[in-house]
Amino acid sequence: MTAIDEIAPDLYRISIYVPEFDMQFNHFLVKDDEPLLYHTGMRSMFPLVKEAVAKILPPDQLRWIGFSHFExxxxxxxxxxxxxxxxxxxxxxxxxxxxxxxxxxxRPAKGMTRADVLETGKYSYRFIPTPHLPHGWDAGVMFEEKNKTLLCSDLFHHNGNQAAVTEADILEKVRLTLRFIQQTPLNNYMPYTGKTAGMLKELADLGPKTLATMHGSAYNGNCVQALLDLNAIMKEEQDEE
Structure with missing residues (x-):
């Protein structure tokens, strides 16, 4: 089940729902002078994502392919x-x-450090390193500065076949998903560390207006408070390291 929705100006959410996992896999396409695809998807999903991208722009015109961490x-x-x-x-x-x-x-990748900015034309994407948040030494997120959209990877993961975008509270769904994962062999999904609170506060200080989540609805509510509240949820629900 593939759905395409414009969740912010020139930002398209390409979502594939997998019933077996009760989970959406979201890929984000930026339509600009130098188009950006954020999240490639799994190899098995490549034909579906490519078909969806082709409905917005020719896939061979992609200039940047971004992601948070190696997964x-x-x-x-x-x-x-x-x-x-x-x-x-x-x-x-x-x-x-x-x-x-x-x-x-x-081909060699473009490696970004703190406060580096990727220009795609009309839009600028600031890189923020977030090692081990959501997971992985190499983790980081990107923040679009004009419309204030945070491409936040697995942060705010919530299961289900969700609406493309919502202003309704998603935090309880996030809590329930993290709690469920903790009861499976995939526990320690997003381990809480001594640096987690500071990194989430840094993201909140950016003042995002949209949270582009990889699994679940994009969020258009009080994103600043949601990031601060996520810290408490992660601390309560994840194993502290």
């Missing part, structure tokens, strides 16, 4: 996209570019 739903089909789009380059954290992409990607 199959984040960058599993990266090389398929690099093959389709000859001018495209992966963009991720500097750690990810050195540690993972130097061997995994068909």
């Amino acid at each position: 199959v739903d984040e960058c599993g089909s990266l090389n398929e996209w690099l093959s389709v789009a000859p001018n495209a380059q992966a963009v991720c954290s500097e750690v990810g570019a050195v540690v993972n992409m130097s061997d995994f990607a068909l």
Whole structure:
């Protein structure tokens, strides 16, 4: 089940719902002078995501392919996209570019450090490193400065076939999803560390107006408070390290 929705100006959410997992996998396409695809999706989903991208712009016009951290739903089909789009380059954290992409990607990735900005034309995406949040040494997020959209990866993960965007509270759904995962072999999904609160506060200080979540609805409510409240939920529901 694939759905395409414009959740912010020129930002399209391409969502694939997998009933077996009761989970949405969301990919975000920025339509601009230098188009950006954020989250490649798994290799098995590549044909579906490519078909959806083609409804918005020719896939070979992609210039940037971004992701938060090295994981199959984040960058599993990266090389398929690099093959389709000859001018495209992966963009991720500097750690990810050195540690993972130097061997995994068909072409060198653009590694970003704190406060680096990726210009796509009308839009500017500021990179914020978030090591081990949601998980992985190489993790980071991107913040679009004009419309104040935070591409926040697995943060605010909530299961179910959700609406594309909502202003209703999502935090209870996030809590229930984290609690469920903690009871499975996949526990310690987003371990709470001594640096978690500070990183979430840094993201809140950006003043986002939309949270573009990888699993679940994008959120258009009080995003600043949601990020601060997420800290408490993670601390309560995840194993502290």
